Amino acid sequence: MEIHEILESVKEGKISTNHAKKLLSLYSIEEVEGFVKIDFNRRKRRGIPEVIFAETKELDEIKKITKRTLEKTNSVIVSRIKKSDYPKILAFAKRLKVKIKTGKNSSSLLLYNKPIKFQGGKVGIMTAGTSDIGVAEEARLMCEAMNCKCITSYDVGVAGIQRVFPILKEMVNEEVDCIIVAAGMEGALATLVSTLVDIPIIGIPTSVGYGYGEKGIAALASMLQSCSLGLSVVNIDNGIAAGGIAANIANRAIKKNNLK
Incomplete structure (x- = not known):
C-alpha cells in the first residue's frame, strides 16, 4: 500500500492505527547524497540496529552514514x-560526542548516544582459541547494541577440553x-557445546587453520x-550475523517470559 492509501484506510476504518503504524514503518528510508539508503526504522521493525560494513567503503562515506544514522x-x-581508517573513525566519533564501545582484537565499533540498558535477554559467548576472539567480540557488540547482557569466556577449546565445563556451568x-x-581449525567446540545443553547454539566458523581446509573451510x-x-x-x-540472531532469540525469550 502507498502512504496515501494507508491514511485513507485508517480514515475509513478499514485498518487500525496500530496496523497503519506497522505499514508506515516500512517507508522510513532516507537517501544520503545519492549513494546510500539508510533504513532508520530497522530497529523498530526487526530489533536490529543499523550496521555499516566499512571494509569496502571510503572514509568519507562511513562518516556521512554514521553521522546521519546517529x-x-x-x-x-x-x-x-x-x-x-580505525583511528580516524574513533576521532570522528569523539568529535560527535557519542559513546564508544570497542571490541578486543576487533576493528568494529558500537557507537551510541544514550546509555544502553541491558533489559533484553542473556547471551553466552565462547571461543575455542585466542585467534577467534575478534570475531566473538563483533558478536558481543551486536548483542549489546540489542540490549542483551553477555557472558563471555575465551580460549576454552577442545585442545584442553576441561576448560569448557566451568564456564558452561556458569552460563x-x-x-x-x-x-x-x-x-577455527576443525570447529569441534560448537558440536561439543551443543551436545551438553538444552540451549540454542550458534556456531561461527573462523578463518583459523593450516593448509588443507584453511581459512575456515574445515570449520564450516x-x-x-x-x-x-x-x-x-x-x-x-560472521560475528555480526551470529550476534543478531542470538540477541533476537534472547530478546524474544525474555519478552515471552515477561508476558506470563
Whole structure:
C-alpha cells in the first residue's frame, strides 16, 4: 500500500492505527547524497540496529552514514573498519560526542548516544582459541547494541577440553537464552557445546587453520555436518550475523517470559 492509501484506510476504518503504524514503518528510508539508503526504522521493525560494513567503503562515506544514522537513531555498529581508517573513525566519533564501545582484537565499533540498558535477554559467548576472539567480540557488540547482557569466556577449546565445563556451568546457572561458539581449525567446540545443553547454539566458523581446509573451510564444513541437533551455523567469521540472531532469540525469550 502507498502512504496515501494507508491514511485513507485508517480514515475509513478499514485498518487500525496500530496496523497503519506497522505499514508506515516500512517507508522510513532516507537517501544520503545519492549513494546510500539508510533504513532508520530497522530497529523498530526487526530489533536490529543499523550496521555499516566499512571494509569496502571510503572514509568519507562511513562518516556521512554514521553521522546521519546517529541523528535519527540511538546506535550504530561500524564493522570491519580498515586499519588505516580505525583511528580516524574513533576521532570522528569523539568529535560527535557519542559513546564508544570497542571490541578486543576487533576493528568494529558500537557507537551510541544514550546509555544502553541491558533489559533484553542473556547471551553466552565462547571461543575455542585466542585467534577467534575478534570475531566473538563483533558478536558481543551486536548483542549489546540489542540490549542483551553477555557472558563471555575465551580460549576454552577442545585442545584442553576441561576448560569448557566451568564456564558452561556458569552460563547454564545464569540461564542464558542462547550461546555463540566461535571456533577455527576443525570447529569441534560448537558440536561439543551443543551436545551438553538444552540451549540454542550458534556456531561461527573462523578463518583459523593450516593448509588443507584453511581459512575456515574445515570449520564450516564440520559445523554444517554436525550430528548434534540444536546447532545452527553462520558464515565464516560472521560475528555480526551470529550476534543478531542470538540477541533476537534472547530478546524474544525474555519478552515471552515477561508476558506470563
